[in-house]
Amino acid sequence: MEAWVSAWGDFLFRYAISRVQDRDIAADLVQETFLAAWKGRQSFKGEASRKTWLTGILKHKITDHIRQQIRRRKLETALDDDPASPWFQDDHSWREPQRAWHDSPDRLAHDKDFRLALDDCLSHLPARQRLVFILREINGDDSEEICKQYDISTTNLHVLMHRARLALRHCLQSHGFGASS
Amino acid sequence: MNHFCQQASRLASDKLERRLSLNESLRLNIHCLICSSCRHYTAALRLLHVTLRKTHEAEPPQKLPAATRQQIIRQCKEQPE
Ligand SMILES: [Zn+2]
Numbered sequence: 001m002e003a004w005v006s007a008w009g010d011f012l013f014r015y016a017i018s019r020v021q022d023r024d025i026a027a028d029l030v031q032e033t034f035l036a037a038w039k040g041r042q043s044f045k046g047e048a049s050r051k052t053w054l055t056g057i058l059k060h061k062i063t064d065h066i067r068q069q070i071r072r073r074k075l076e077t078a079l080d081d082d083p084a085s086p087w088f089q090d091d092h093s094w095r096e097p098q099r100a101w102h103d104s105p106d107r108l109a110h111d112k113d114f115r116l117a118l119d120d121c122l123s124h125l126p127a128r129q130r131l132v133f134i135l136r137e138i139n140g141d142d143s144e145e146i147c148k149q150y151d152i153s154t155t156n157l158h159v160l161m162h163r164a165r166l167a168l169r170h171c172l173q174s175h176g177f178g179a180s181s
Numbered sequence: 182m183n184h185f186c187q188q189a190s191r192l193a194s195d196k197l198e199r200r201l202s203l204n205e206s207l208r209l210n211i212h213c214l215i216c217s218s219c220r221h222y223t224a225a226l227r228l229l230h231v232t233l234r235k236t237h238e239a240e241p242p243q244k245l246p247a248a249t250r251q252q253i254i255r256q257c258k259e260q261p262e
Pocket of ligand 1: 185186187189212216218220
């Protein structure tokens with residue numbers, strides 16, 4: 001067991017953090033994963049690598065956790081499905097004129113204030129939107145896998161990404177990132 | 182009269198998710214020629230897209246806390262063989 005934890009503990013922890021955005025929850029999920037793997041070690045047939053096997057267990061734990069979270073936050077999920085957009089007027093024109101944003105991705109990615117603003121803006125997204133957006137846009141996960149794992153259609157995924165981008169763009173702008181001075 | 186901006190914002194996002202059809206791509210590009218808001222929004226999404234991927238790469242490596250490690254090992258030892 002010690003060998004497993006030292007070989008794959010950090011990898012699984014990073015994997016969990018990038019999906020649940022919370023160190024404590026990520027640590028709990030990794031712990032549950034190792035425990036389940038230990039209990040089920042006889043069932044490991046060695047077809048996949050040990051790492052793939054552990055990652056598979058962790059993926060299930062993460063999915064369960066997120067489904068629970070979504071169920072618990074019914075209100076937020078309802079917001080997810082609300083088609084009315086606060087960014088447009090009835091005639092589908094922008095409510096506020098959009099301004100140009102010139103900046104360097106390299107500079108922004110290493111800017112502490114930008115990272116803080118980004119975390120804050122992400123935390124205000126409805127649960128499912130946030131999750132899908134992070135998996136897709138930050139972690140660069142495959143859309144097909146996201147759709148399968150969270151049981152949504154490709155069109156749903158595109159709608160969630162679209163809404164998340166609108167919200168983020170405006171939230172970041174309110175933090176001073178998004179319009180050129 | 183209805184504006185195309187709301188649809189254009191969706192296409193600007195979809196463009197980062199899938200290949201737009203020729204028709205969609207033309208409509209978006211032509212609209213952006215005449216609408217500065219949509220032009221700026223489309224450019225901003227691309228900047229955000231590139232930046233977010235870079236933030237992932239810039240992430241400091243995270244280590245599984247030592248307390249969790251010990252707990253895992255202890256709990257597994259408590260399991261009956
Ligand atoms: Zn427009």
